[in-house]
Amino acid sequence: xxxxxxxxxxxxxxxxxxxxxxxxxxxxxxxxxxxxxxxxxxxxxxxxxxxxxxxxxxxxxxxxxxxxxxxxxxxxxxxxxxxxxxxxxxxxxxxxxxxxxxxxxxxxxxxxxxxxxxxxxxxxxxxxxxxxxxxxxxxxxxxxxxxxxxxxxxxxxxxxxxxxxxxxxxxxxxxxxxxxxxxxxxxxxxxxxxxxxxxxxxxxxxxxxxxxxxxxxxxxxxxxxxxxxxxxxxxxxxxxxxxxxxxxxx
Numbered sequence: 157x158x159x160x161x162x163x164x165x166x167x168x169x170x171x172x173x174x175x176x177x178x179x180x181x182x183x184x185x186x187x188x189x190x191x192x193x194x195x196x197x198x199x200x201x202x203x204x205x206x207x208x209x210x211x212x213x214x215x216x217x218x219x220x221x222x223x224x225x226x227x228x229x230x231x232x233x234x235x236x237x238x239x240x241x242x243x244x245x246x247x248x249x250x251x252x253x254x255x256x257x258x259x260x261x262x263x264x265x266x267x268x269x270x271x272x273x274x275x276x277x278x279x280x281x282x283x284x285x286x287x288x289x290x291x292x293x294x295x296x297x298x299x300x301x302x303x304x305x306x307x308x309x310x311x312x313x314x315x316x317x318x319x320x321x322x323x324x325x326x327x328x329x330x331x332x333x334x335x336x337x338x339x340x341x342x343x344x345x346x347x348x349x350x351x352x353x354x355x356x357x358x359x360x361x362x363x364x365x366x367x368x369x370x371x372x373x374x375x376x377x378x379x380x381x382x383x384x385x386x387x388x389x390x391x392x393x394x395x396x397x398x399x400x401x402x403x404x405x406x
């Protein structure tokens with residue numbers, strides 16, 4: 157298993173390796189980390205530019221947060237045990253029908269709804285947590301700044317999206333923004349619940365949380381009848397090989 161990352165640059169290097177390997181293998185496992193690497197670069201630059209109140213603490217949060225994904229990815233590739241929500245997200249990458257947006261939302265679901273609150277509670281345990289709130293919220297701005305870029309990338313994969321957005325509004329942007337906003341709000345509630353607990357009590361709470369996040373993942377992957385019909389139509393219209401799509405998302 158790959159050594160644990162200790163700096164943001166380590167995380168970016170590791171994500172780059174995952175993305176490059178996925179392109180070589182033609183694996184959809186590269187979709188989420190292609191997006192996640194851009195977010196991590198933005199956080200690194202924000203720390204360097206003094207955007208956050210406590211840059212060193214934000215780097216610790218970012219590294220611990222990223223390590224939950226990286227450790228899950230390594231364990232999955234080695235046949236080890238991972239959280240159920242990540243197991244589901246990884247398994248779905250082997251299926252043809254899910255659209256690119258679903259793959260991204262499944263990664264966002266597992267990583268923000270489950271991992272972010274855990275990482276925040278461990279970086280700022282107990283009474284330290286309230287002081288983290290300002291910097292935690294600043295991450296929202298970084299994520300929001302990338303949504304328009306993601307919209308353009310998805311429109312290059314499914315060209316009909318440009319026409320649909322003109323008539324209905326930015327449907328993909330709305331979906332991503334809604335998912336991220338709900339997930340970030342939920343992550344802070346998770347952090348508040350976990351921060352006062354012992355490691356043992358946290359473990360049992362995290363297991364229950366993982367079940368809830370998995371249930372949401374099933375909704376993303378298997379929407380209602382109308383949603384299923386829409387995603388199937390989108391999937392039939394998506395263009396590009398897996399390596400090409402990873403390039404676009406990168």
